[in-house]
Amino acid sequence: MAECPMDIINDLFLRLSAATLVRCRVLSKPCFSLIDSSDFVSSHLSRRLETGDHLMILLRGPRILRTVELDAPENVSDIDHPLQAGGFTEIFGSFNGVVGLCNSPLDMALFNPSTRKIHRLPIEPLDFPERHITREYVFYGLGYDSVNEDFKVVRMLQSKLKGGKENFGYRVEIKVFSLKKNSWKRVHLLFEFMGLFIYFYYHLLPRRGFGVLANNHLHWILPRRQGLIAFNTIIRIDLAADELGVLSFPRELYTADNMDIGVLDGCVCLMGYDEISHVDVWILREYENIRSWTKLFRVLKPECVESFDFVRPLLYSKDRSKILLEINDAKNLMWFDLETKSLTAVGIECDSSFTADILVSSLVLGCKGDPTEAQRRKDQMMQKSNKRGGGFLSKGFKLKL
Numbered sequence: 001m002a003e004c005p006m007d008i009i010n011d012l013f014l015r016l017s018a019a020t021l022v023r024c025r026v027l028s029k030p031c032f033s034l035i036d037s038s039d040f041v042s043s044h045l046s047r048r049l050e051t052g053d054h055l056m057i058l059l060r061g062p063r064i065l066r067t068v069e070l071d072a073p074e075n076v077s078d079i080d081h082p083l084q085a086g087g088f089t090e091i092f093g094s095f096n097g098v099v100g101l102c103n104s105p106l107d108m109a110l111f112n113p114s115t116r117k118i119h120r121l122p123i124e125p126l127d128f129p130e131r132h133i134t135r136e137y138v139f140y141g142l143g144y145d146s147v148n149e150d151f152k153v154v155r156m157l158q159s160k161l162k163g164g165k166e167n168f169g170y171r172v173e174i175k176v177f178s179l180k181k182n183s184w185k186r187v188h189l190l191f192e193f194m195g196l197f198i199y200f201y202y203h204l205l206p207r208r209g210f211g212v213l214a215n216n217h218l219h220w221i222l223p224r225r226q227g228l229i230a231f232n233t234i235i236r237i238d239l240a241a242d243e244l245g246v247l248s249f250p251r252e253l254y255t256a257d258n259m260d261i262g263v264l265d266g267c268v269c270l271m272g273y274d275e276i277s278h279v280d281v282w283i284l285r286e287y288e289n290i291r292s293w294t295k296l297f298r299v300l301k302p303e304c305v306e307s308f309d310f311v312r313p314l315l316y317s318k319d320r321s322k323i324l325l326e327i328n329d330a331k332n333l334m335w336f337d338l339e340t341k342s343l344t345a346v347g348i349e350c351d352s353s354f355t356a357d358i359l360v361s362s363l364v365l366g367c368k369g370d371p372t373e374a375q376r377r378k379d380q381m382m383q384k385s386n387k388r389g390g391g392f393l394s395k396g397f398k399l400k401l
Contacts, residue, residue, distance in 0.1 A: 006030060006034065009030075009031065009034070010034060010040070013031075013034065013035065013040070013044070014040075014043060014044055014047050015047075015053075017054040017114070017361045018044070018054075018097065018112075018114035018115055018361040018362050018363050019114050019115070019361065021035050021044070021363060022035075022114075022115050022116075022363075035363070036366065040363075041362075041363045041364060041366070044362065044363055045096055045097070045360070045362045045363070045364060048097075048360050048361055048362060049096075049360065052318050053361075054069075054360075054361035055069075055070040055071070055315075055358065055359070055360060055361070056068060056069055056070060056358075056359040056360075056361060057069075057070055057330070057333070057348065057356050057357070057358065057359065058091065058094060058099065058113060058356065058357045058358070058359040059330050059348070059350055059354045059355070059356055060089075060090075060091045060354060060355050060356075060357070061350065061351070061353050061354040063088075063089070064078065064079075065078070065079040065080075065082070065089075065091075065113065066078050066079065066350075066354075067079065067113060067359060068348055070324075070358075073346055073347050073348050079113050079116070080116075082101060082109065082111045082116075082118050083101055083103050083107060083109060088103070089101055089102070089103055090102050090103075090140075091355075091357055092140035092141065092142055092210045092211075093140070093141060093142025093143070093210060093211065093213065093357075094142070094357040094358060094359055095142060095143065095144050095151075095213060096144065096360055096362055096364050097112055097113075097114055097359065097360045097361060097362025097363070097364045097365075098110055098111070098112050098142070098151060098362075098364050098365055099111050099112075099113065099142070099357065099359070100140060100141075100142035100153055102140060105126060105130075105133075105138050105155060105157065106123050106124070106125075106126070107123075108120075108121040108140075108153065108155075108177075109121060110142075110151060110153070110179065110365065111365075112362065112363075112364060112365045113359060114359075114361050114362060114363070115363060115365065115366070117365045117366060118365075119179065119365060121153065121177055122182065122183065122184070124155070124175055124177070124184040126157060126173065127157070127171070127173040128157075128159050128161075128171055128173070132159045132160050132161050133157055133158070133159060133160065134160070136209075137157060137158045137159070137160065137200065138155070138156070138157050138158075138209070139154075139155075139156040139157075139158075139209045139210070139211070139220055140153070140154065140155060140156075140209070140210055140211065141153065141154035141156075141210065141211020141212075141213070141218035141220070141237070142154075142211070142213070143211065143213045143216075143217075143218045143239045144213070144239075145216060145239035145240055146216055147216060147239075147240035148180070148240060149180075150178055150179055150180040151178075151179040152176055152177060152178055152179070152239050153176070153177040154174070154175070154176050154177075154211055154218055154237055155173075155174075155175050155176075155177070156172065156173070156174045156175075156220075157172065157173040157174075158170055158171070158172050158173075158197065158200045159171040159172075159200070160200065169194065169195070169197045169198035169199065170197055170198070170199065170200045172189060172197045173186075174186070174187040174189065174237070174244065175187065176237070176239075176242050185242055187237065187242055187243065187244055189244060190244070193235075193244055193245075193246070196222060196233060196235065196246075199225065199228050199229055211237070212261050212262055212263045212268065213263060214263050214266060214267060214268045214284075214287065215266075215268075215287040216238065216239050216240055217236040217237060217238055217239065217245075217247075218236065218237045218239065219234055219235070219236045219247060219261055219268060220234070220235050220236075220261070221233070221234055221259060221260065221261045222234075222235055223259065224254075224255060224256075224257070226257075230255070231254040231255060232253060232254055232255070232256060232259050233246060234246060234247040234248075234249055234261065235247075247268070248290045249270060249282075249284075249290070249293060250270075250282060250290075250293045253270060253272055253282070256272050256273075258272075258273040258275065259271065259272055259273070260273070260310070260311070260312070262312045262313055264281075264283060264296075264313045264314075264315070264316075264323070265315075265316060267283050267284050267285060267287075268283070268284040268287070269281055269282060269283045269284070269296070269313060270282040270283075271311050271312070273308050273311070274308075275307040275308050275309070276301070276307065277300065277301055278298050278299060278300050278301060278308075279298070279299045279301075279308050279311045280295055280297075280298050281295070281296045281297050281298070281299065281311075281313060282294065282295050282296060283296045297323075297336070297338060297341070298341075299311065299325065299327075299336060299341075299343070300341070302327070302332075302334070302343050304332065305327060305328055305332060308327070308328070309328045310326070310327070310328050310329070311325060311326070311327050311328075312325065312326045313325055313336075314326060314356070314357075314358050315358055317335065321337065321338060321339065322335040322336060322337050322338065323335070323336045323338065324336075324346070324358075325343075326355070326356050328352070329352045329353070329354060329355055329356075330348065330350050330354040330355055330356040331348075331350055331351060331352050331354065332345070333345070333346040333348055333356060334346060
């Protein structure tokens, strides 16, 4: 390996998956330094995004995470539960190989399943008692702020109780976590948007409660409710400015009784449901240009499902002739042919409790582990040594992690 020029090794390594590269770090010190370098991490990710190679489907089931290679569905790998809490871990977003995980509003992390590296978010206290919220009242979002080159996490809570005279409608807390700063920041709700939260949105579909990333914004749908809320609303948070706003969309969807939001090819898309017969998928070709909303295609209900409970486009095939759809759950992952309008099952074996996300094989977050976890281990070692009373660390020994 030492006799092979590093530029050839670099070109070879760029073609490998992130999981393979993690193992290659032990080959030599030059390989270790190359794979850990920020330039290589960036180049490796760019190649994955350009070629579409080593794309995976991340399956989330009860207390288990699993990856499936998109081009070889028979290649399945289980991933250890990364938060190690034994609870109901949710994946609330995936971007460039990093996923957002949470067991609760206070137990959250960023995780790279390819490298198995995790960054636990610092605990951010809630503005109101936990008894005033339930899982249905908490919205999450994982995004990447391309302006500041920073991963961000949004946590939005809504209280079940009205806020009283000092608060308009139901109390809302919106906070944004910055990976660069490793800290949280409050998003102040302008008066013009307070009216959106006169009522609480307890009946959000599970996936509708997760933010959709497009054009440096995270998006959620606040759905209409007959007799209470007249129109659907798309709210968005600008990740560069950490500000809340709204996004315009086609008028014919304002009063749709069942509408969902997603992202396809980097563009916001909307799904308008007729649960009995079909789903219409709309796409926003040019962000901020309401006239660029286009009805992209209609999916007729396949015979294998009773109704459309949840439909989400995930990605185009490499030749862009088909779109991968998740219909209700990961058990019904299907390719939709844009020309013939036919559906073909991907053939992944799982039960209806699993849901799917697209995962890019990347080295983002690095291979060096979680610095906060390392500090916790160091603190635990120090506490144990102090309890022993020997103070052996003061005798020339150094703690190595």
